[in-house]
Amino acid sequence: MSETATEQVLTTKDGRPLKASLARALRREKLRALVLIAPLLIFVLLTFVAPIADMLFRSVENSIVEDTLPQTVNALQDWDPSSGEVPGEPVFAALAADLQVAVDLKTHTRLGSRLNYEKTGISSLFRKTGRRVKKMTEPPYKEQFLKADKKWGQVDTWQTLKQFSPRYTDGYFLSSLDAERTSEGLQMKPEDEQIYLLLFGRTMMLSIAITVSCLLLGYPIAFLLAQLPLRTSNLLMILVLLPFWTSLLVRTSAWKVLLQQQGVINDFLVWIGLISDANRLVMINNQTGTIIAMTHILLPFMILPLYSVMKTISPTYVRAAKSLGATDWTAFWRVYFPQSVPGIGAGAVLVFILAIGYYITPELVGGTSGIFISNRIAYHISSSLNWGLAAALGTLLLAAVMILFIVYDKIVGIDNVKLG
Amino acid sequence: MKLKSTILAGTAVALLGSSALAADMTIVSWGGAYSASQNNAYHKPYMEMNPDVNIINDESSAEAVAKLRAMNEAGNITWDLVDVVASDAIRLCDEGLALEINPDTDLAAAPDGTPASEDFGDLLVSECFIPQIVYSTTFGFRSDIAEWNGKEPDDICDVFDLETFPGKRSLEKRPINNVEWALLCDGVAKEDVYDVLETEEGLDRALAKLDTIKDQVVWWSAGAETPQLLADKEVVIGSTYNGRLFALIEEQKQPVKMLWDAQVFDLDGWIVPAGLPDDRKAAVMEYVKFATDTQRLADQAKYISYGPARASSAPLVGKHADLGIDMAPHMPTDPNNAKNTFLYNYEWWADYRDDLDAKFQAWLAK
Numbered sequence: 164m165s166e167t168a169t170e171q172v173l174t175t176k177d178g179r180p181l182k183a184s185l186a187r188a189l190r191r192e193k194l195r196a197l198v199l200i201a202p203l204l205i206f207v208l209l210t211f212v213a214p215i216a217d218m219l220f221r222s223v224e225n226s227i228v229e230d231t232l233p234q235t236v237n238a239l240q241d242w243d244p245s246s247g248e249v250p251g252e253p254v255f256a257a258l259a260a261d262l263q264v265a266v267d268l269k270t271h272t273r274l275g276s277r278l279n280y281e282k283t284g285i286s287s288l289f290r291k292t293g294r295r296v297k298k299m300t301e302p303p304y305k306e307q308f309l310k311a312d313k314k315w316g317q318v319d320t321w322q323t324l325k326q327f328s329p330r331y332t333d334g335y336f337l338s339s340l341d342a343e344r345t346s347e348g349l350q351m352k353p354e355d356e357q358i359y360l361l362l363f364g365r366t367m368m369l370s371i372a373i374t375v376s377c378l379l380l381g382y383p384i385a386f387l388l389a390q391l392p393l394r395t396s397n398l399l400m401i402l403v404l405l406p407f408w409t410s411l412l413v414r415t416s417a418w419k420v421l422l423q424q425q426g427v428i429n430d431f432l433v434w435i436g437l438i439s440d441a442n443r444l445v446m447i448n449n450q451t452g453t454i455i456a457m458t459h460i461l462l463p464f465m466i467l468p469l470y471s472v473m474k475t476i477s478p479t480y481v482r483a484a485k486s487l488g489a490t491d492w493t494a495f496w497r498v499y500f501p502q503s504v505p506g507i508g509a510g511a512v513l514v515f516i517l518a519i520g521y522y523i524t525p526e527l528v529g530g531t532s533g534i535f536i537s538n539r540i541a542y543h544i545s546s547s548l549n550w551g552l553a554a555a556l557g558t559l560l561l562a563a564v565m566i567l568f569i570v571y572d573k574i575v576g577i578d579n580v581k582l583g
Numbered sequence: 584m585k586l587k588s589t590i591l592a593g594t595a596v597a598l599l600g601s602s603a604l605a606a607d608m609t610i611v612s613w614g615g616a617y618s619a620s621q622n623n624a625y626h627k628p629y630m631e632m633n634p635d636v637n638i639i640n641d642e643s644s645a646e647a648v649a650k651l652r653a654m655n656e657a658g659n660i661t662w663d664l665v666d667v668v669a670s671d672a673i674r675l676c677d678e679g680l681a682l683e684i685n686p687d688t689d690l691a692a693a694p695d696g697t698p699a700s701e702d703f704g705d706l707l708v709s710e711c712f713i714p715q716i717v718y719s720t721t722f723g724f725r726s727d728i729a730e731w732n733g734k735e736p737d738d739i740c741d742v743f744d745l746e747t748f749p750g751k752r753s754l755e756k757r758p759i760n761n762v763e764w765a766l767l768c769d770g771v772a773k774e775d776v777y778d779v780l781e782t783e784e785g786l787d788r789a790l791a792k793l794d795t796i797k798d799q800v801v802w803w804s805a806g807a808e809t810p811q812l813l814a815d816k817e818v819v820i821g822s823t824y825n826g827r828l829f830a831l832i833e834e835q836k837q838p839v840k841m842l843w844d845a846q847v848f849d850l851d852g853w854i855v856p857a858g859l860p861d862d863r864k865a866a867v868m869e870y871v872k873f874a875t876d877t878q879r880l881a882d883q884a885k886y887i888s889y890g891p892a893r894a895s896s897a898p899l900v901g902k903h904a905d906l907g908i909d910m911a912p913h914m915p916t917d918p919n920n921a922k923n924t925f926l927y928n929y930e931w932w933a934d935y936r937d938d939l940d941a942k943f944q945a946w947l948a949k
Contacts, residue, residue, distance in 0.1 A: 272677035283938040287930055290677065355787075358945040424751075425816045448801055531756070531802055531947040539944070545649040547937055548674065 222554035225332040228324070231274045232261040236328040244322045245346060249315075255304040262296040280549050281334065282323040288314050322346065335555035359556065362536040363563070369453060369535070370518040376458045377465040377514045378507065385469035385506070389476070407463040415527050418456040422447040448530030456528045461517055465510040472506030472581050505581035512571065512580060516564060536560060606866060607637050612666040614642030616830060620886035621666070623904070625874040636866065647671065651680045651856055660856050663867040669850040670929055672712035681711035681854040689868060691876040693895035702877070702893045706850055708929050713875055714852040714892035716883065719915035719924070720760050721846035723813055723828040724820040727838045739845035740768035742820060743796055750819030753809045756802040758943035759932060760822070760847050763925060765792035767845060777931050786939065790946050802947065813839050825915050829888035833906060833913070843920040849927045850892065890916035
């Protein structure tokens with residue numbers, strides 16, 4: 164447009180070019196809009212974006228070694244880990260000097276716990292050496308350290324220290340993928356320590372199973388709710404929402420009472436003679452328990468978006484299809500169902516994303532075969548205090564969800580998702 | 584206008600009043616019957632003696648380690664005193680999140696003048712830890728199982744004996760205690776257990792022993808699960824904390840008995856968070872001195888069946904406050920119960936916990 168208006172510039176009444184004036188007005192409006200959303204924006208940045216960024220950062224952050232033992236890290240630069248020999252006296256002298264400071268600040272035990280995640284025994288090595296290091300005032304230090312603990316004379320102690328001396332590490336991510344960096348390079352951990360890939364896979368499979376069963380159970384209910392007159396459907400809606408308002412723990416415990424081997428369902432089946440007393444079904448503390456309990460808990464998240472989408476589908480379409488000779492099934496499958504797909508998309512994405520991060524229900528009813536990756540994340544946050552590993556696992560989970568989201572967008576199209 | 588000024592004045596008075604009258608002290612513990620016992624034995628008498636102190640109970644001990652670290656990073660410590668198990672106290676001390684204590688100056692001496700460091704003795708497992716109770720992880724079993732033909736388990740290895748004692752068991756979903764029991768029943772002598780566990784083959788041996796009962800085990804993660812499973816007859820024998828079993832047997836009158844053999848002693852006690860302002864630190868140290876003296880520790884045993892951590896408290900243990908039964912025979916430390924015991928090896932587990940837990944979880948998931 165601008166190239167056609169080169170000859171005569173349009174101006175407003177006060178003589179300014181129209182374009183500049185318009186831009187100014189728009190800018191002012193944008194600024195006002197920004198001020199209006201500013202509280203929310205700041206809130207989201209502070210409470211959502213910042214913590215996630217912090218978590219992502221923790222998964223690679225490893226400054227503790229260099230901060231606690233700066234001289235040792237420096238002295239170790241000349242040491243070749245593959246030489247098969249323990250570093251020489253200068254490194255031990257640097258370690259003594261660093262530890263003198265660290266013991267005063269009580270940071271040596273913290274470093275010990277950090278490195279103990281990588282190599283068992285370092286925690287007590289630092290605690291023990293910390294008690295002795297005050298007496299180490301005269302060289303030669305190497306002998307005194309070896310006397311304090313023979314682990315200082317083992318090459319792999321120093322290899323671990325050297326390997327984790329950089330400020331950033333990929334160690335947490337490798338652990339999350341059941342891999343490790345050894346002297347022979349990158350390789351998988353021994354089979355008896357591999358767990359995270361299995362748990363990631365299981366979390367995905369169970370979440371998909373839960374999403375599918377929510378859809379199978381939720382679709383007919385939402386369909387019914389959308390068809391019934393408002394008065395009846397409101398009543399039924401309350402029945403859908405009622406468990407939604409009940410405490411999660413209460414509902415999970417109720418499933419325990421129902422599903423356990425001496426529980427209500429098994430008692431009933433034995434009573435009617437369907438199964439014998441000796442062969443009671445195992446329906447809890449395994450994957451079945453997790454799927455049943457979580458399907459129940461997440462069902463409203465499927466029904467609500469489905470219902471609100473179905474509410475908007477005009478009944479005239481189905482009527483038109485039937486008047487043109489379609490059977491009930493054809494009218495539903497060819498006319499009604501395609502219009503309800505946006506609701507399925509919204510419900511499925513919602514349920515799947517909630518399921519993938521679920522923690523408390525699998526912990527209570529999942530036994531050993533029904534637990535999720537989030538249970539291990541919780542363990543590392545609250546129990547082992549290995550926050551770096553927890554952050555790496557969390558980051559991978561986040562990445563997996565993002566990838567699935569992109570795949571979903573490519574296949575179904577995200578603009579096809581509707582909440583009503 | 585009048586209403587508004589009344590409200591403002593009222594708020595001002597309330598604020599002034601509360602700050603002048605009572606200083607809040609937030610004490611973190613486990614909740615349930617345990618917190619109730621502390622409330623009765625420590626908090627109530629202390630608040631009566633010191634009307635200017637207001638104790639607030641927080642039930643976050645289960646996630647105390649993580650929360651204390653987060654508070655420390657945020658630079659805002661909102662807790663004054665935290666009840667944790669000894670292994671967590673060691674971890675907090677290592678991380679610099681708990682205050683170091685000098686038992687002889689910070690804690691009260693026994694009535695006969697024995698200094699606190701001797702009275703607590705070996706139970707002072709960390710510089711930061713103030714022991715409170717001795718509890719044990721042990722087994723309870725149902726006494727009404729027909730298939731057992733009148734036999735009752737009296738040996739830890741009966742847990743692994745599916746022939747004589749068929750039925751499901753419940754065990755904790757972590758390696759601690761389970762691998763020790765497995766090795767004991769695989770013929771390892773008690774004093775060699777940790778030496779064997781340190782080796783790769785040792786752990787394999789323990790897991791192989793656990794494999795023999797694996798498909799009959801329900802794994803628990805909360806202490807309340809085993810009592811529920813026993814009461815519902817879901818399991819016939821299961822491990823949990825002895826106080827939970829006491830409540831099940833004596834308070835709820837379930838047909839369950841104790842198997843004290845190879846019970847594993849563990850400690851629970853206080854830590855003071857590092858980095859408290861001086862006035863709050865002084866206030867909480869005064870409370871701790873009171874709450875861990877000989878009489879107070881003995882008083883707690885009136886409400887819950889855990890043994891007091893002081894040697895001088897043991898003779899003072901009396902009857903249960905409501906049930907009126909003698910508490911001494913229900914203490915894990917009672918000579919009749921403590922014929923064969925195992926003491927949790929804190930130093931060892933601090934080193935091996937992360938490694939063994941990874942392997943144990945991988946074994947569980949298989």
